[in-house]
Amino acid sequence: MLTITDLSLQRGGVWLLESVNLTVQPGQRVAIVGANGAGKSSLFQLLLGQLAPEQGAVSLPGGCRIAHMAQEVEATDRSARDFVLDGDLDLRRLEAELARAEGAGDDHAIARIHGELDVHEAWSAARRAEALLRGLGFTDEDADRPVSAFSGGWRIRLNLAQALMRPSDLLLLDEPTNHLDLDACLWLENWLRRYPGTLLFISHDRDFMDRVATHVVHFDRRKLELYTGNYSAFEGQRSERLAQQQAGFERQQARIAEIQRFIDRFKAKATKARQAQSRVKALERMERIAPAHIDSPFSFEFPVAEKVSNPLLSIRNGTAGHGDTPILKGINLTLLPGSRIGLLGPNGAGKSTLMDALRGEGTLLSGDRTCGEHLAIGSFAQHQLESLDLDASPFLHLQRLAPKASEQSIRNFLGGFDFHGDEALSAVRSFSGGEKARVALAVIAWQKPNLLLLDEPTNHLDLEMRQALTMALQNFEGAIVVVSHDRHLLRNTVDEFWLVNDGRVTEYQGDLEDYERWLADRRKDDTEAPRRMPAGQQAAEETADVGESAEDRKARKRAEAAVRQKLSPYRKKQTALEKEMEQLQQALSALEEQLSDPGLYDDSGKARLKELLGEQATATARLEEVEAQWLEVSEEVESLEAELSG
Numbered sequence: 101m102l103t104i105t106d107l108s109l110q111r112g113g114v115w116l117l118e119s120v121n122l123t124v125q126p127g128q129r130v131a132i133v134g135a136n137g138a139g140k141s142s143l144f145q146l147l148l149g150q151l152a153p154e155q156g157a158v159s160l161p162g163g164c165r166i167a168h169m170a171q172e173v174e175a176t177d178r179s180a181r182d183f184v185l186d187g188d189l190d191l192r193r194l195e196a197e198l199a200r201a202e203g204a205g206d207d208h209a210i211a212r213i214h215g216e217l218d219v220h221e222a223w224s225a226a227r228r229a230e231a232l233l234r235g236l237g238f239t240d241e242d243a244d245r246p247v248s249a250f251s252g253g254w255r256i257r258l259n260l261a262q263a264l265m266r267p268s269d270l271l272l273l274d275e276p277t278n279h280l281d282l283d284a285c286l287w288l289e290n291w292l293r294r295y296p297g298t299l300l301f302i303s304h305d306r307d308f309m310d311r312v313a314t315h316v317v318h319f320d321r322r323k324l325e326l327y328t329g330n331y332s333a334f335e336g337q338r339s340e341r342l343a344q345q346q347a348g349f350e351r352q353q354a355r356i357a358e359i360q361r362f363i364d365r366f367k368a369k370a371t372k373a374r375q376a377q378s379r380v381k382a383l384e385r386m387e388r389i390a391p392a393h394i395d396s397p398f399s400f401e402f403p404v405a406e407k408v409s410n411p412l413l414s415i416r417n418g419t420a421g422h423g424d425t426p427i428l429k430g431i432n433l434t435l436l437p438g439s440r441i442g443l444l445g446p447n448g449a450g451k452s453t454l455m456d457a458l459r460g461e462g463t464l465l466s467g468d469r470t471c472g473e474h475l476a477i478g479s480f481a482q483h484q485l486e487s488l489d490l491d492a493s494p495f496l497h498l499q500r501l502a503p504k505a506s507e508q509s510i511r512n513f514l515g516g517f518d519f520h521g522d523e524a525l526s527a528v529r530s531f532s533g534g535e536k537a538r539v540a541l542a543v544i545a546w547q548k549p550n551l552l553l554l555d556e557p558t559n560h561l562d563l564e565m566r567q568a569l570t571m572a573l574q575n576f577e578g579a580i581v582v583v584s585h586d587r588h589l590l591r592n593t594v595d596e597f598w599l600v601n602d603g604r605v606t607e608y609q610g611d612l613e614d615y616e617r618w619l620a621d622r623r624k625d626d627t628e629a630p631r632r633m634p635a636g637q638q639a640a641e642e643t644a645d646v647g648e649s650a651e652d653r654k655a656r657k658r659a660e661a662a663v664r665q666k667l668s669p670y671r672k673k674q675t676a677l678e679k680e681m682e683q684l685q686q687a688l689s690a691l692e693e694q695l696s697d698p699g700l701y702d703d704s705g706k707a708r709l710k711e712l713l714g715e716q717a718t719a720t721a722r723l724e725e726v727e728a729q730w731l732e733v734s735e736e737v738e739s740l741e742a743e744l745s746g
Contacts, residue, residue, distance in 0.1 A: 101124050101125055101126040101127075101128070101160070101161065101164075101269075101270070101298045102122070102123070102124040102147075102158070102159070102160055102270070102298065102300075103122070103123050103124075103158070103159040104120060104121060104122040104123075104156065104157075104158055104159075104324070105121055105156055105157050105158075105159070106119050106120075106121060106155065106156040106157070107119070107120050107121070107153050107155070107156030107157070107158065108120075108153060108154045108155045108156055109139065109142060109143075109146060109151070109153045109154060110154055111139070111142055111151075115322055116138065116139030116142055116319075116322065117139060117143075117153075117322055117323070117324065118322045118323070119155075119156070120156075120322075120323055120324045121324075122317065122324045122326060123326075124298060124300070124315075125298075126297075126298055127296070127297070127298060128298055128299075128314050128315050129292065129293075129295075129298075129299040129301075129312055129313050129314045129315070130298075130299065130300050130301070130313065130314070130315045130316070130317055131301060131302075131303055131309040131312070131313035131315070131316045131317070131330075131331060131334075132300060132301065132302045132303075132316075132317050132319070133302075133303075133309075133316060133317070133318050133319070133331070133334070133563065134318055134319025134320065135319070135562070135564075136532075136534060136562050138319035139319055140274075140302045140319060141274055141302065144168065144272050144274060144300070144302070146158060147160075147166070147270075147272060147300075148166065148168060148272070160270065161269070164269045164270055165266075165267060165268045165269045165270070166268060166269070166270045166271075166272065167187070167263045167264075167266035167267075167268035167270070167271050167272070168263060168271070168272035168273070168274075169259050169260050169262075169263040169272070169273045169274060169276060170259045170262075170263070171256070171259070171274065172255075172259075173247065173255045173256075173258060173259050174247075175247060175248035175255075176246065176247045176248060177246045177247075177248060178246065178247055179243065179244050179245065179246060179247075180233060180238060180242055180243050180244070180245055180246075180247060180250070180258055181226065181229050181230060181233070181243040181244065183247050183258055183262060184229040184232060184233060184258065184261045184262050184265050185225060185226065185229050185265065186262060187261075187262035187263060187264075187265035187266040188225060188265050188266055188267065189266065190220060190267065191217075191220060191222055191225055194213055194216055194217050194220065194222065195217075195222075197209070197213050198210065198213045198214070198217070201213055228265070229243075229261070229265055230243055232261040232264055232265060233261055235284065235287040235288070235291065236257045236260060236261055236280070236284050236287070236288070237257065237280070237281060237283065237284045237447035237448070238254075238257070239448070252279075253279035253482065254279075256278065256279045257279060257280065257284070260273070260276055260288075264291065268297055269297045269298065270297060270298050270299075270300070271295060271297055271298070271299045271300070271301075272300050272301070273299070273300075273301040273302070274301075274302045275302055275303060275304070276288060276301060276303070277303060277305045277308050277585060278559050278560065279559065280585055281447050281451075281556075281583075281585050282444070282584070282585040282587070283446055283447050283619055284447065284585075285305070285308060285585045286616055286619060288308075289308060289311045289312055292312050293311070293312060299312075300317075301313075304558070304561060304562050304563045304566060305558075305585070305586055305588075306331050306332075306563070306566075306586075306588040307586070307587040307588050309330060309331035310330040310331050310332050311330075312330075313329075313330045313331060314328075314329070314330070315327065315328055315329070316329070316330070316331060316333075316334040318334065318338065397518040397564065398516065398517060398518050398564055398565050398567075398568035399516050399568065400513075400516030400517055400542070400545060400568060400572055401516075401545070401572050401575055401576075402478070402544075402545045402548075402549070402552070402572055402573070402575075402576045402578070403545065403548045404548065404577055404578075405474070405476055405548045405549060405550035405578060406548065407474035407550075408437050408472075408474055408550045408578070409437075409471075409472020409473050409474045409475055409550075410436060410437055410472065411434050411435060411436050411472060412435045412436065412437060412439075412471075412472045412475050412550060412551050412578075412579055413434075413435045413458065413469070413470070413471055413472065413475055413551060414433065414434040414435070414468075414469075414470045415431050415432065415433050415457065415458075415464065415467055415468065415469050415470075416432055416467055416468045416470070417430070417431075417432065417466075417467045417468065418430075418431030418432070418457065418464055418466065418467030418468070418469070419431070419464070419465045419466045419467055420450065420453050420454060420456075420457040420463045420464050420465060421450075421453065421463060421465050422453070422463060424465075426465060426603075427450040427453050427603065428450045428453060428454060428457075428600070428603055428604065428605060429603050429604070430604060430605075431454070431457070431467060431605050433598075433605065435458075435551060435579050435581070436579065437550065437577075437578060437579055438577070438578075438579060439579040439580070439581075439595075440579070440580045440593060440594045440595040440596070441579075441580065441581045441582070441594055441595075441596055441597070441598055442581075442582055442583075442584070442590045442593075442594035442596075442597045442598075443455070443581065443582070443583045443597070443598055443600055444597050444598070444599050444600070444608055444615050445599055445600030445601050446601060446619070446622070449600045449601050449602075450600050450603070451555075451583050451600045452481075452555060452583070454600055454605060455481070455553055455555050455581070455583060457469070458477075458553055458581060459477060459479050459553055474550070475550065475551060476547065476548065476549045476550050476551065477549055477551050477552075477553060478544040478545070478547060478549030478551070478552045478553070479544070479552075479553045479554075480540060480541065480544060480552075480553070480554045480555065480557045481555040481556075482555070482556065482559065484540045485533070485536045485537060485540055488528050488536060488539060488540060489528065490527065490528050490529035491527050491528075491529060492527065492528060493524060493525045493526055493527060493528065494514050494517075494519045494523075494524050494526075494528065494539045494542060495510055495511070495514065495519075495524045495525050497528075497539060497542075497543050498510050498513065498514070498542065498543065498546050501543070501546055501547060502546070511524060513542070513545075513546060514542060516542075517538045517539075517541065517542045518538070518565075519538070519539075519542070532560070533559075533560035534560040534561055534562060534565070536560070537557075537559065537560045537561055538561075538565065541557070541569065545572075549578060550578035550579065551578055551579045551580075551581075552573070552576065552578060552579070552580045552581070552582075553581050553582075554580070554581070554582040554583070554584070555582075555583045556583060556584055556585065557569065557582070557584065557589075558584060558585075558586045558589060566586065566588070566589065569589070570588070570589050570592050570593060573589075573592075573593040574592060574593060580593060580594065582594060587612055590612060591612065596608075597610070597611075597615070599615075609668055610668055611668060611671060611672070614668070663740055666740060667737065667740040667741065670733055670736050670737050670740065671737060673733050674730065674733045674734060674737055677726055677729055677730040677733060678730065680726050681723065681726050681727060681730065684719055684722060684723040684726065685723065687719050688716065688719050688720065688723065691712055691715055691716045691719065692716075694712055695709075695712055695713075695716070700712070
């Protein structure tokens with residue numbers, strides 16, 4: 101399908117690729133990963149003919165139809181439906197030909213064009229465009245609204261819908277999940293898995309890549325490395341490759357040192373000079389193995405707030421909405437120190453409205469919002485990027501908040517967000533979306549909040565920064581409320597979910613897999629009114645046996661919901677125990693490495709040896725205890741899952 105041969109590419113005098121080869125087979129779904137600036141988007145421009153390589157060739161089959169997702173869209177008066185239909189170029193061409201033929205009264209041409217339109221299934225085009233819009237979160241009324249009426253994020257969704265509308269053999273998508281919510285991400289995953297052509301997509305969403313990709317191409321030191329499998333498989337294979345590379349590097353360094361010692365020892369001796377010179381040439385010819393530098397450039401935390409209230413924030417008998425239009429009613433919630441909550445809910449259900457109410461930004465139309473005396477909110481939303489002072493540097497943003505802070509302390513703090521040297525003093529105006537997001541997060545962390553309200557914080561962030569944010573949130577001692585389409589972040593940072601749906605905010609007892617099944621069930625029952633909640637708030641994709649009575653079906657659904665409700669806490673406990681086992685095993689490995697030090701067994705090391713042996717015994721005993729608990733919980737999970745599937 102796609103063959104790259106001996107390709108070299110540079111941009112702005114910087115080499116992105118050097119003598120690379122790659123073959124992508126028809127039907128493969130390939131995730132493109134690599135550091136920012138490595139050349140991922142440039143590769144797409146190359147495939148689209150917008151860039152020319154310095155050497156080499158790119159080969160595609162003759163007549164290959166390419167669809168790609170534009171990153172910008174002009175504000176036009178065309179309706180959203182027409183904008184999406186514009187993606188089908190053949191349809192628009194045939195429609196234009198038909199209009200000309202009708203104007204000329206050419207009956208023969210009219211008949212021929214109608215035949216081509218039938219083959220093209222033009223009769224269903226509008227319906228297909230509307231289905232794409234609904235899948236990406238637009239309402240039926242939105243289809244008739246002009247493109248100019250939508251915000252930037254929603255216009256990106258329109259670009260995506262237009263790309264999906266275009267019949268293609270090769271589909272190129274650059275960060276398709278940016279600006280999507282979780283519901284739209286799940287819908288897009290299912291659509292792409294059914295796409296019959298070849299897909300190349302750039303993404304920083306681990307779960308999305310795991311669900312969609314069949315292969316991964318990694319930009320690594322100006323080369324392209326192809327891996328089979330999804331992103332998790334790539335991580336495992338790359339870790340193994342790096343371990344082997346590091347071992348080879350260490351062996352090579354030892355060999356280089358050995359050769360160098362020979363050269364240093366004998367180069368001055370006439371009898372050995374020729375041999376020494378041959379060693380010098382061997383050293384020059386040796387292809388150096390690069391050390392495995394895999395450390396992230398990001399390392400930061402959210403500092404502990406100096407004071408905290410309990411509770412931090414509560415809303416009683418609240419109604420939230422916009423203007424005179426209520427969206428959520430009967431809001432009763434309390435946020436305590438240590439609360440870790442993820443908000444779930446269909447697009448437009450009111451998640452952002454609730455976040456604004458928690459912030460105190462005016463969407464709470466009635467009810468009591470009570471703040472703790474020491475409440476300190478750190479808030480991230482997309483409009484935070486727009487509120488940055490474009491003419492100020494990251495350094496100045498922090499200095500304004502703490503004028504007495506030393507220059508070095510500010511620089512050290514910014515270094516954790518990978519702002520070093522002159523970049524820390526550069527105006528934000530020239531920054532990319534990802535860099536601005538890092539500035540916004542740095543500003544939040546600098547202020548030591550005890551409550552974080554995060555609305556899609558991973559938009560624009562690359563994989564390394566997302567992982568660093570996940571780690572920082574795991575270690576954050578305050579409360580968290582987060583809306584995100586990044587399931588990896590949700591799974592690793594929140595302890596409970598709230599469901600925002602049908603004008604209510606309720607505690608959700610299921611997990612993300614339960615929520616996905618509920619969404620699928622909800623789409624099936626889209627015509628039901630009123631829309632029903634999932635039994636026990638954990639819906640399954642229910643498939644009733646043929647001939648099952650309505651009463652039996654209801655009883656079965658109630659029983660399944662009861663089992664799922666019982667199963668959810670066991671699954672959470674199982675996951676927590678697995679994490680603890682992993683941590684204990686890592687701790688024991690570290691202790692074993694320390695105990696291998698011969699110096700510990702001298703008289704001077706006896707005290708430290710005793711201390712380490714005590715730590716080892718404690719960790720071993722705890723590991724055995726946790727493993728026993730895990731086996732017990734796993735047996736219960738297996739039993740309940742068998743009951744559910746039976």
